Amino acid sequence: MIEAKGLTKVYGDKTAVGGVSFTVQAGQVTGFLGPNGAGKSTTMRMIMGLDAPTAGSVTVNGVPFAKHVAPLREIGALLDAKAVHASRTAYNHLLAMAATHSIPKKRIHEVIEMTGLGDVAKKKVKGFSLGMGQRLGIAAALLGDPQTIILDEPVNGLDPEGVVWVRNLVKYLASEGRTVFLSSHLMSEMALTADHLIVIGRGKIIADAPIRDIITGKGHARTRVRTDQPERLMQLLAANGVSVEAQDRELLEVTGLDPRGIARAALDHQVMVYELTPLQASLEEAYMELTKDEVEYHSHITTGAPVSAQAGGN
Amino acid sequence: MSATTTLDRRSFRNAVGPGPSFFRVLNSEFIKFRTLMSTLILLASTAVVMVGFGALSAWGTGQFSEAALSDPEAAAAIAAQGGDLAVGVPTSGIAFAQLILGSLGVLLMSSEFTTGMARSTFAAVPKRLPAFLAKLVVVMVSAFALTAVSTYIAGLVSVPILDNYKLALDLGSSQSIKMLLVNSLYVAAVAAIGMALGTLIRNSAGGIMSLVGLFFVAPIAFQLIPGDFFVEARKYLPGNTITPLTAVEHVKDTLEVWQAALVLGAWVVVPVVLAMVLLKKRDV
Incomplete structure (x- = not known):
């Protein structure tokens, strides 16, 4: 369970995250949706203790991330596909991370198999496609068999087969009772994957409800x-x-x-x-309706252009 | 599904396994160190440069001592060195070792930030300082060991060359051992300063430029600027502490041995502590 209370991040005179409070429950997939610059990645970095909140707090299973005895066994995160030294091989990257928690080599091979990296594990990350990079990030997130999993744009760059794989994986992880928190700008994907949705815009929570309520709640069913x-x-x-x-x-x-x-x-x-x-795609409408006043970077496109153009992730 | 039904569900509970103890983090940092080809290339080139310069210097020193037989000026220069030119031969490549291994210190930390690896590193070790200290140990120990081994091999290569010129080099003499240990410690100190700069600046080019500025540009600049202040200040530059630390007798315009040791220590401790404080505070 992830609990954020009044979580705030201010960079200079720009408020990236403005006092958000939310709870991510165990046993379900919680989607984190918002336009570019809405504060999704900043919020996730604060959960992981990488960025210090300007105000407020966030805990994972009741304890701030950095206070956990074995952090990798508590939370696994894919924050950025490029959280790897590209001159190292995928296997060696996982080996170095596993060493911090004495995670056995058997588990490294398990996550490599699980993420379909078997053929490229001994190759330098440099040559990886975006999709393979994502798979390596997910492998790293699963390394400690953590109770809580945070994935920032996990399907970014994945092929259709990979998208289905991630969808099934996160649902399976949630069904085991784990906390799964994922951001995506693909609303149709979110509609298929998430049970609960937290919508953020300009650093504020706009909606926090079961996905069905968000789709139907506004009379857009x-x-x-x-x-x-x-x-x-x-x-x-x-x-x-x-x-x-x-x-x-x-x-x-x-x-x-x-x-x-x-x-x-x-x-x-x-x-x-x-x-x-x-018509499930109405999540897009619900989302556009929710965020229309909150979009940070208006693209000034004429109506009728693809809605996704206004709603890229970060 | 509502919050209450969620809480009622079987809650996943991981058997708590081992966390990031210092030894485990040290092991992880060593794996990171040995699995980068660029690191291994820098280490190998340091060894090659150290041994190569040792051999060149042995040859040059031999030539010089032969010249001294007929040239009273050269003879006087040798006498001023305490009569023993050969003892400095194995460490004659030390300026390059400090440049390469100091840069390696910068790179090992700055690359964490430029590649994004830092996010993985500090997600695994959110207290951050154990990862920093483990990396510092890896950097300093490897810089020390590599310098010591290269110096010794440079010595082994130099002995037969010097022998041709009837110069004796005893690698087991107390001055030889002192030269080897002090120079290796010095290079380890430079690597630590480099790592602190890499942590503070988080940029490879900027970190290496600062290191080069401190060790190579500042001594020359201080020499060119007129005024007693700069003559005095020059002694306190980290690169100018090695001469008094290894000399047999006190060299003019340098610090006393104990002062030099303290100054070099301060040059390591101050940036390292600053780097640790800021690493703990700043966002990754």
Whole structure:
């Protein structure tokens, strides 16, 4: 469990993190979402004791990180894929880190196998692709078999197979009862991976809730409906707070009513529905809605451009 | 899922294993030291330079002593050295050893910051100072050992060359042993200063430039600037402590032996302590 209380980091006259308080629970994947410069990486570095907070405190399992007897066995972190001397081999990097905690060589081989680095472990990190660098960072994070795992943009640079691997890995780690805290700017990825979401913008927490609440909480839950009687269904669904938009001849997009409610209405009036798809991508909308006033670096792009352009991670 | 159900779940509890004791951190720093090709190349080149200069110097010294047979000025110069030129031969490459191993001291710490390795290092050892001290031990011990071994090998190579010129070099004499130990300690001290500079400046080029400035530029600059103050101040530069520390008799315009030892000690302790204080305080 990670607990931040009034965590603040000020660089000169710029407040990177402005008194944030949050709790990351064990046994679930907690996503950390926010635009560039929102303070995600700074917050994670403060958790790891690398940056000292200007004010406030953060503890891991009730104790500040640096006070743990065996830090690597308590928290593993991928903070930056480049937290490695590139002239050293992957194996030697892990060997040096493991030596600080007398972690046996067997465990080094385990994490190398687990992260699929077997073929390149004896090669210098210099020649690694971004994805391999990420895998090495994750291997280092898992080295001490820690209770708490912090991953900053873990899927950055990974190929699709790697993305699925990370998704399954973090879910598995959380299912073992571990605390998993990961940041990502890929909102669709977050929607698939995280159970709980903390949204940060300009150093402040904007939202801290289960991911389902964030998606649906703002009334943005949309459902794609295909039916052969679109007009009839539109009439049936027309009610307070429900808006229906005809998108194609037999395609409707319903906002404000969940798929179950739509199906019930259709069944009651014998209207055949042949597709009911909850639109998960609405996390992006919810996110953009939440952060629209908080984006540090507005990209001044015209509406209609890809939303991800405004929401890169750091 | 709500907070209460989360807390009710089986909570993962790791069997607490060993943490970063000083010995383990020292082992880790030694692994880091020996697994970088650039470090090994610097060590090898130091040995080559030390032995090479020893051999060259043996040859030059031989030539000089032959000249002294017919040249009264050269003879006087030898007499001024206490009559023993050969004893300084094995350590004649020491200026280069201090430059290379001092730079190595800078690099081993500055590269932690330039590569991002520091984040891994200090995540594993969040108290930071054990990692710093372990690295300091590795840097100083390796600088000492390498200088001592290279000096000895330079001596072994020099003996037959000097023999050609009928000059005797006894590697077992007390002055030879003193030269070897004091010079090795001195290079270890320079490497420690380098590591402190690397910690303070966190930049390889800047750290090495500062080291070169302190050991090579400052002595010359102080000599060129007129005024008694600089003549006096020059004695206190770290690079000018080695002469009184190894001389048989007191050399003019240098400190007394005990003063030189204290001054060199201060040149090590002050930057190292400053580096430790700032390393503990600053963000990584």
